[in-house]
Amino acid sequence: MSTVSVETEALYEGATRIATSAAPAPVKATRAPLSRVRAATEAVDGLVNASLPALHEAVIALEERRLAAPRVDGRIIGTGEADFTKGNTVYQLNHKGKTFQLLDVPGIEGDENRYAKMVEEAVAKAHLVVYVNGTNKKPEKATAEKIRSYLRWGTRVYPLVNVRGNADSYEFDSDRESLESHGGVLAALKQTVGVLDTVLPEGVLLPGNCVQGLIGFASLAVNSISGKTNIHPSRDKDLVIQQRNYRKYFASYKAMFEFSQLGVIAKLVDAKLPTFREDIIESNKVKVRQLLAANIADLQTALADHQRFVNDVSGSFKDCRNLVETSLITFERLLANGISNRWSDFFNALSERADTIVAKNFGENEVIGSELRRASSALQIKVGEDIQTHLQTLLEELQERARDAMQRLIVDVQRMQFLQGMKLDAGDRAAAFRIEQLDMSLSLKEWGGIALNIASYAVTGATIGSAFPVIGTLIGGIAGAAIGALMSVVGFFTSKEKRIRKAQAQVQNKIDDLRSEVMRKLPGEVAKIAGSIRKEMADSVLAQIDALHAKLVRPLAVIEQQIAAMSNIKTQLEHMPYGTIQAIQR
Template sequence: MVYVNGTNKKPETTTARKIKSYLEYGTQVYPLINARGYADDYEFEEDREDLCRQSGADNTLRQTVDVLAPVLGAEVLLEGHCVQGMLAFSALAYDDSTQSTTIHPSREHNLAVSQQEYFSVFPDPLEMRAFSQIDAVARTIRNKVATFREDIVESNKGKVREMLGQYLQVLETQLAGHRTFLKGAEPEFDKCRAAFRNAIAEFERRIVNNRRNRWNTFFNGLNEASDAIVEDDFGDSDAISQRIQREFKTRRTGVEADMLKDTEQAVEVLQQQMLHAVERLLEDIKHVEFQQRVGFTCSGGLDFGKDMVLGYDLGLGDFGSMAFKIGSYAMTGGTIGSAFPIVGTAIGAIAGALVGVVMTVIGFFTRKASKIRKAQVNVLEYLDGEREKALDGVADEASKLVATINKELEIGLLKKVNDMQSALQQPITIFETQITRITRLKNQLEKMPYGTIQAVQY
């Protein structure tokens, strides 16, 4: 682009901005100052020594460059020149072979008159042409014509480099934003896992307390029933044995049902607590994403040229919402399960022990039939011993139950939470890979010789 300014016109920043709006990628600007001057201005020989200095065009050229460079960029500007357009026209519009003007007769009263006035001052058209500096302008234009193809290639390369640079800026901004998002989301995942651990610990405490209470209630009732049976049927060992066993079986059925019910209720509470932890995790991630989106919006968007087409949206929402797409399945079917150790196993062990207790106590009846109370005490002592064994085994039973739940959790809900966090890391790899590739491509373009294009390696 050739920008021509006159010596009587001060350059303005608004003009420079308007010029910039016209420029395409790789376009350069050639500033020219058109010096005005009548024939009388060049009457003396010293007036014809330096066109720029004589007309003050050199100052105007310097001012013009000072205004254009900050707006357009120094690399966009070619070296400027001063030219006396009317003088150059007058010198060129003359045929030496016929010694006559080539100006159209319709302009004989203005352009032709000015030409004759210049001829009256300058010795010949060649000196007029040399002084006008039109040849410097011609050389600049010819030089650009000579490298026209290379300039087009370089212009296109510059356009591609600029687009790649903008693309890199987008990727780097999104990468930084996603890292910030992950940093904010990480504590929420930790809180979810901690909620799982706390829920299981609470479950274990509930199981232990419930079973201890059930065993104590079971043995308290069995003790009272045994006292009554020994007193009622003292001396009849068969009757005592049968009644105590029937009492045990009746109470066993009840306590087994109660323990199973306690376990089911505890599992239901555990399920609700864990699913609530996942729901809270998703809400917290949504909050982190919202804060990140607000921060990105407030920081201002990137301004692309009309030719910059990414082909897909790189908004933060694409990756923030990924948490909910991935996490949604954690809310469906993510239950704790029902593969727990059978409660009746422990009760069955007590049943076997009680049979031995009753058979042993019979020996006291036959040897010490006269002392009912002593027989009752001996029965209670044996029952209390079994009570302690049952209570001592509660913690181990609860631990086995928790171990089963932990195993299901690790391959179920916890795995889904961990998978969700891992999936949120994937965009980091995608961004980093793209940044590496685009940077490599941009570097290869920058290293290519001027005006050439070569195959690139990804």
């Protein structure tokens, strides 16, 4: 059996010197009643047989309380029957004037879904997690993965193998040489560390140890002065018996303590005492940095996903704008051709009517002028109505093509959204941001608010017939040409038919001049109408396309700003001196 070291003896003395103040409830024992005493007088009978038993019980109860007063240990140790922690339990530990908290959490072997949230909350608070393998078996990889899932806040892990064994396991001297000498102990520790090391992040796992918890408890649950047990009377039938049996094979309680290797854990705590405040601050800083790093990684993933989405739909936006531009070009071409054709029809019809009017009313100059003006006005009204109808048709077709372009864009964006969602789901990524979180309002139910306002342009078409005032002023010139032909001196020496043809020719020349003047001005007039339509398209349809694109692109800037802000905080935390916290500079 190994000799107790000075260091271990100091740890043992410090542990057993701690006084306890909690007083346990008395333990009731079954005792036979006192035999009745035959008294000489009635007064003596009342004193002896009535008062003496009560006094006897009181004395016994007092002695039981006195003997049980220091016995407070072991009440939280399980009995092995339905023995598992059902919730987080906090214990206060005092060591060398410092107060610590020990959080006892439910086990994570098997199915612990009911307690997963409690374990996660406890680990989030902890600065050190002690993983106890109490089975001496190799842990399941799934168990290590559960631990990792709880450790996303950066807490370190200290593995322990709690070696089990009753007193007869240590009967011979060779059994008490060292705890590691027992078969399978070191293998269990090696397997435990190996499984954890393959799963936990680098730098999280501390070197592991083996302990014999029950022997360690039994060695400390004793009064260092009297040598009597401190185990609570309620555990007389199990823990007290085990303590007594262990003591049979060990030279002293101190030897039991050293053999148990609980001192290794005490040394681990001792090593942290000088800097424990700084260590706690630094641990919290590590947690914040890792939380920031995890969020930055999620945001970078979201940024890359969204950038790919924007790149994928950029072609659809370009196609949509091209379709709108093509529709405008088609509109302008058809508008120009339609107006030109209708004014050509106007002048053709006016020419025909002019010949008839001159021939029919030859010699009646006022009638010819009046009829020409009446014919021109009637034809001009018809031109205005035709152009208005033509413009109305073209505007409706333009609106329909623009609506189709927007519908195609929306379908493309929604298809890209669906494909992106499938990629994210297939990758099983829990990105912090997804496209469907955007409120893009992609439906066409409000198309009337973003389409062309064609009603106003349909009204302007009604005045198209009077858009060229030169017509009204030149009609008089046409009539004057006919009158001039009639009044010519030469006309008195020619036949009536020749004079009519001459008058008709001069009227036709004036109509041709008027045709040329009007046709020359048509492109400018068409450009005015087309320009108004282009502006309306830019202010409505194209503006909505740009707004939708801007809404899709805007998250990129927001995510980049968040990444920059979090990276700035993380960098400042990394450069703070160990164990200190400073104000974050923006």
